[in-house]
Amino acid sequence: MIRTILVRVAVYLLVPCLFLAFWAFMAGHVNNQVILPGVGQVAGLFTEPTENLIAMGSLSRNIAVSLVRVLAGYLLAVCLAVPLGVLMGYYGTVFRLLNGFLALFRPIPPLAWVPLVLAWFGVASLATLFNVEKGTAYLYLNNLKFSMVFIIFIGAFYPILTSTIHGVMSVRGTLLDSARVLGASERDIFRKILLPASSPSIINGMRIGLGVAWMCLVSAEMLPGSLSGVGYLITHAYTLARTDIVVAGMISIGVVGAILDLFFRIIEDRKFAWTRLTR
Amino acid sequence: MTADPILRIEALRKDFPTNNGTVVEAVSEVTFPVSENDFVCIVGPSGCGKSTLLRMIAGLEAATAGTIVYRGEKISRPLKEIGMVFQEYSLLPWRNVLDNVALGPEFLGAPRAERETKATEYLRLVGMEDFSRAFPHELSGGMRQRVAIVRALANDPDVLLMDEPFGALDAHTRILLQKELLRIWERHRKTILFVTHGVDEAIYLADRIMIMSARPGRILDVIDVDMERPRLRAHPSYGPLAERILAILEREAAASFRDTARTRHREG
Numbered sequence: 257m258i259r260t261i262l263v264r265v266a267v268y269l270l271v272p273c274l275f276l277a278f279w280a281f282m283a284g285h286v287n288n289q290v291i292l293p294g295v296g297q298v299a300g301l302f303t304e305p306t307e308n309l310i311a312m313g314s315l316s317r318n319i320a321v322s323l324v325r326v327l328a329g330y331l332l333a334v335c336l337a338v339p340l341g342v343l344m345g346y347y348g349t350v351f352r353l354l355n356g357f358l359a360l361f362r363p364i365p366p367l368a369w370v371p372l373v374l375a376w377f378g379v380a381s382l383a384t385l386f387n388v389e390k391g392t393a394y395l396y397l398n399n400l401k402f403s404m405v406f407i408i409f410i411g412a413f414y415p416i417l418t419s420t421i422h423g424v425m426s427v428r429g430t431l432l433d434s435a436r437v438l439g440a441s442e443r444d445i446f447r448k449i450l451l452p453a454s455s456p457s458i459i460n461g462m463r464i465g466l467g468v469a470w471m472c473l474v475s476a477e478m479l480p481g482s483l484s485g486v487g488y489l490i491t492h493a494y495t496l497a498r499t500d501i502v503v504a505g506m507i508s509i510g511v512v513g514a515i516l517d518l519f520f521r522i523i524e525d526r527k528f529a530w531t532r533l534t535r
Numbered sequence: 536m537t538a539d540p541i542l543r544i545e546a547l548r549k550d551f552p553t554n555n556g557t558v559v560e561a562v563s564e565v566t567f568p569v570s571e572n573d574f575v576c577i578v579g580p581s582g583c584g585k586s587t588l589l590r591m592i593a594g595l596e597a598a599t600a601g602t603i604v605y606r607g608e609k610i611s612r613p614l615k616e617i618g619m620v621f622q623e624y625s626l627l628p629w630r631n632v633l634d635n636v637a638l639g640p641e642f643l644g645a646p647r648a649e650r651e652t653k654a655t656e657y658l659r660l661v662g663m664e665d666f667s668r669a670f671p672h673e674l675s676g677g678m679r680q681r682v683a684i685v686r687a688l689a690n691d692p693d694v695l696l697m698d699e700p701f702g703a704l705d706a707h708t709r710i711l712l713q714k715e716l717l718r719i720w721e722r723h724r725k726t727i728l729f730v731t732h733g734v735d736e737a738i739y740l741a742d743r744i745m746i747m748s749a750r751p752g753r754i755l756d757v758i759d760v761d762m763e764r765p766r767l768r769a770h771p772s773y774g775p776l777a778e779r780i781l782a783i784l785e786r787e788a789a790a791s792f793r794d795t796a797r798t799r800h801r802e803g
Contacts, residue, residue, distance in 0.1 A: 433595050434625040434683075438639040438690060439615045448641075452629050530628045530672060 293500035301504040309501055312489055319508050321399050322473055322485040328400055329408025329476075330469040337413050337465070338458060341420025346450060351421070358417070366411040367475045370403075377402035379481030399484060404476035411472035412465035419461020423454030456528040463520035470513045539607070540568035541726050542592070542694060547601035549587050561587045563751035564601070569694075574720060574727045576741035578734060578780065580788060584752030585730045589696050592728065593619045605694070615643060618692035620683050620700045626671040632658065632682050633667035639690035650689075657685040661715060677708035684716065688723065697729040701736070713739055717764060734780045738773060739766055746783050749791035756783055 383397035477487025493501035549562040562584040594613035640650035661681040
């Protein structure tokens with residue numbers, strides 16, 4: 257039993273360890289901290305995550321700021337894409353009305369929106385909206401710039417929408433028919449049949465959407481007016497040739513993204529065991 | 536057939552549009568009455584529109600022409616008095632057996648305690664009360680169909696429409712469920728309209744057998760089965776009756792084959 261667990265952990269860690277060894281070897285070989293910082297140097301940054309870096313606040317604080325931004329744009333995307341997707345998946349007319357239009361915007365990379373978004377929102381943030389101009393509240397609210405939230409929103413919106421539509425469209429007709437015969441109202445159909453039946457697909461879309469949202473972060477935080485966040489930390493460290501901080505920022509993005517993804521995988525395993533077991 | 540029929544199907548027709556713009560007639564001018572407590576089987580070749588006919592009676596599909604009258608009233612929407620059992624995959628896979636059976640009462644607004652008592656009571660009817668916490672994927676095909684049947688019964692319908700409910704089961708399980716269905720029907724006295732392509736199944740179950748033609752579906756013949764129940768497949772009338780029905784179906788199949796061939800020939 258213990259043996260199998262040890263073997264499993266070893267298998268899991270094998271490739272990362274080889275990678276670290278390769279990195280350490282190459283860093284020693286290159287011997288230039290700007291081109292490739294050493295493993296120990298980057299690891300040192302993680303041992304003290306609350307230390308102030310290049311006058312930009314600590315690593316952990318920047319991660320927190322980024323996380324809040326991503327969640328804001330992402331939640332907005334979920335709130336719009338899921339109901340819209342359910343309607344488009346269920347009502348053929350709504351689908352025909354909107355699908356062609358929405359498909360035009362789908363291929364546009366979120367980054368291509370930047371000039372327009374800046375023209376629309378500039379450096380406006382929640383602080384502008386609530387008219388807060390100083391104090392701690394200002395610091396927090398000013399971090400949520402509309403332009404950033406919009407870029408992240410666009411990135412997350414399409415995967416969620418597509419998966420929701422697909423999920424609703426592939427609900428077995430017999431389930432809907434039998435519910436109708438049993439006296440289901442239209443509301444019952446949505447709440448008790450369509451949503452639960454398509455939720456595995458919706459959750460899967462939300463998982464992909466969160467990944468994309470997190471990836472849009474760096475581009476969003478490179479926008480003017482940004483003063484914090486991991487994405488900004490990376491670009492700022494780059495201008496100072498602090499490659500070690502760049503790498504630390506990249507690792508943070510990777511780890512946080514992987515943890516968020518794991519969270520969804522756990523939900524999928526716990527809640528939707530029936531999808532795997534039903535045929 | 537003294538009292539008023541519980542269901543009257545009058546000149547019912549259904550056309551389906553096809554992809555190339557033409558219209559296919561699926562059900563053609565079907566007329567028949569169903570008396571209360573009757574067990575009626577509809578047999579016919581696959582694709583003859585017998586499922587469409589049932590779906591129209593259930594209110595799931597609009598008729599192109601004609602009317603369906605239930606207890607003197609024209610209907611066009613699903614009615615709680617008319618239940619339906621499908622061939623398979625009609626149970627909600629994320630709900631356990633109890634919550635599946637309680638679905639009808641839940642839609643009709645019954646409080647939780649009441650609908651659960653009712654569901655348990657119906658599960659007991661088919662000996663499935665020990666499986667109330669099981670999920671559909673944990674059950675065999677026969678058990679799933681038992682659950683599907685009692686789920687329809689839990690709404691206490693007068694008419695039960697059954698669309699090849701045993702079609703996906705193996706032969707032995709099918710015979711068991713046929714027996715069980717008769718037992719339930721004799722106890723609860725529902726009116727049953729049962730679609731099947733199995734001639735044996737129809738003779739074993741029905742008071743009356745309606746034979747449908749190939750597309751467009753019309754009623755070719757109506758045969759009353761007056762063997763007493765429980766019917767034995769070794770009964771002297773059983774074999775000849777099966778022969779008679781099969782002969783009608785065979786003639787029909789040959790005719791429709793000739794028609795198709797002729798149309799093809801003309802088009803080509």
